[in-house]
Amino acid sequence: MDIHGKFTEWAIEKGVKINGIRPHRFEGRGLGIIAEKDLKVGETLLSVPLSALRTAYTVPKSLTRVLPKTGTVHSLLATDLLLDKSSARAPWHAVLPSTLDFKTSMPLLWHPTLQALLPTAAAKLLANQQRKLKLDWAAVSSAFPDIKYDDYIYRWLIINTRTFYFLSPLPAHQKLHPSNRDDCMAQSPFADYFNHTSSTSACSASFSPAGYTISTPVNIKKGEEIYISYGNHSNDFLLAEYGFILGEEGGGNQWDEVPLDPYILPLFSAKQQERLEERGFLGKYVLDRNDVCYRTQVALRILVLPARKWEHFADGMEDGVKEQGAVNKVLKKVLREFELEAKEKIEELEGLKDEAEMEYQRDMLRRRWSQIEGLIQTALDRIQT
Numbered sequence: 001m002d003i004h005g006k007f008t009e010w011a012i013e014k015g016v017k018i019n020g021i022r023p024h025r026f027e028g029r030g031l032g033i034i035a036e037k038d039l040k041v042g043e044t045l046l047s048v049p050l051s052a053l054r055t056a057y058t059v060p061k062s063l064t065r066v067l068p069k070t071g072t073v074h075s076l077l078a079t080d081l082l083l084d085k086s087s088a089r090a091p092w093h094a095v096l097p098s099t100l101d102f103k104t105s106m107p108l109l110w111h112p113t114l115q116a117l118l119p120t121a122a123a124k125l126l127a128n129q130q131r132k133l134k135l136d137w138a139a140v141s142s143a144f145p146d147i148k149y150d151d152y153i154y155r156w157l158i159i160n161t162r163t164f165y166f167l168s169p170l171p172a173h174q175k176l177h178p179s180n181r182d183d184c185m186a187q188s189p190f191a192d193y194f195n196h197t198s199s200t201s202a203c204s205a206s207f208s209p210a211g212y213t214i215s216t217p218v219n220i221k222k223g224e225e226i227y228i229s230y231g232n233h234s235n236d237f238l239l240a241e242y243g244f245i246l247g248e249e250g251g252g253n254q255w256d257e258v259p260l261d262p263y264i265l266p267l268f269s270a271k272q273q274e275r276l277e278e279r280g281f282l283g284k285y286v287l288d289r290n291d292v293c294y295r296t297q298v299a300l301r302i303l304v305l306p307a308r309k310w311e312h313f314a315d316g317m318e319d320g321v322k323e324q325g326a327v328n329k330v331l332k333k334v335l336r337e338f339e340l341e342a343k344e345k346i347e348e349l350e351g352l353k354d355e356a357e358m359e360y361q362r363d364m365l366r367r368r369w370s371q372i373e374g375l376i377q378t379a380l381d382r383i384q385t
């Protein structure tokens with residue numbers, strides 16, 4: 001029996017109920033879940049009891065006592081995973097991704113040359129991760145000086161990519177759930193085999209004090225891959241947080257979007273920025289698969305309308321049709337500038353030295369910038385018609 005068969009037996013022993021599904025290796029997506037039989041809409045495919053989850057409350061006291069109370073649950077779970085040398089969860093640990101999987105896919109571990117070529121949104125998320133990791137590592141390494149950084153970061157990434165939002169039933173002495181959403185996390189055996197889709201056919205994952213349940217909103221044919229949704233995330237988010245992007249197959253990523261702030265914010269004078277800020281329209285401009293957002297339309301009008309008229313539009317009292325031509329002119333300039341950046345990034349990636357180690361990352365970045373170019377092109381075509 002292979003490691004996945006052994007793990008499946010172990011999970012069943014722990015009370016995990018598995019209905020007509022099994023792990024399977026898919027080309028380019030690593031492991032995932034496949035249907036072993038036809039499954040009907042509404043069927044429960046997996047239920048994981050509370051007792052089988054790893055949460056902040058399953059971490060041994062010997063560990064929680066030593067780590068600072070103010071530390072993150074992310075770090076607590078990563079440290080627990082690293083120090084857990086018992087055989088209790090060994091079959092589960094055996095099916096986790098390898099260090100090499102993360103070195104290849106996760107921007108956090110990429111060479112700085114490649115990190116510098118990430119699109120803005122992914123780069124921002126990466127900077128955030130680096131800040132979080134630095135704080136977590138400072139706390140853990142001072143409590144456990146023998147832990148090696150590489151071993152810790154591997155577990156930190158396991159927790160980053162394989163936990164679910166979960167509110168544990170509170171122990172008697174605890175009155176409140178963590179106030180930080182990021183601290184509401186659980187590792188859920190077997191559920192962590194599911195890959196992500198943005199399609200409405202994604203299985204719904206829900207939790208209750210009893211544990212975790214995954215059921216299907218559609219009929220599924222034997223042999224099909226079964227997905228869940230990790231959330232309404234753009235491809236830059238998926239890249240930075242999970243190390244993959246959704247391609248165009250299966251309808252692509254319906255939640256994809258890219259920020260326009262780097263191109264729009266410099267267009268405003270200090271006074272205009274102040275007025276935008278006052279009305280709550282400064283920044284967070286995005287282009288998605290359909291159009292630029294409403295915030296962009298409001299903000300760009302400050303460049304073409306007299307003050308009073310702009311305020312009327314911002315208050316929703318004007319339809320803004322009259323000045324749409326003038327706004328589109330600015331918008332086209334913004335999008336062309338962005339398009340130029342995408343082209344330059346693709347060229348830069350193509351010009352990078354052909355190092356086998358970087359090939360996967362370069363290809364991923366090339367694909368991402370091409371998707372961005374596609375989003376921009378679609379928006380430009382729409383404006384021109």
Ligand SMILES: C[S@@+](CC[C@H](N)C(=O)[O-])C[C@H]1O[C@@H](n2cnc3c(N)ncnc32)[C@H](O)[C@@H]1O
Nearest residue numbers: 029030031161162192193194195196242243244
């Ligand atoms: C919860 S795990 C899912 C199981 C994972 N594929 C494995 O091999 O163990 C999350 C990871 O799966 C991969 N993944 C999830 N959805 C994917 C998709 N649609 N395409 C490619 N990779 C995906 C990413 O590496 C992500 O970090």
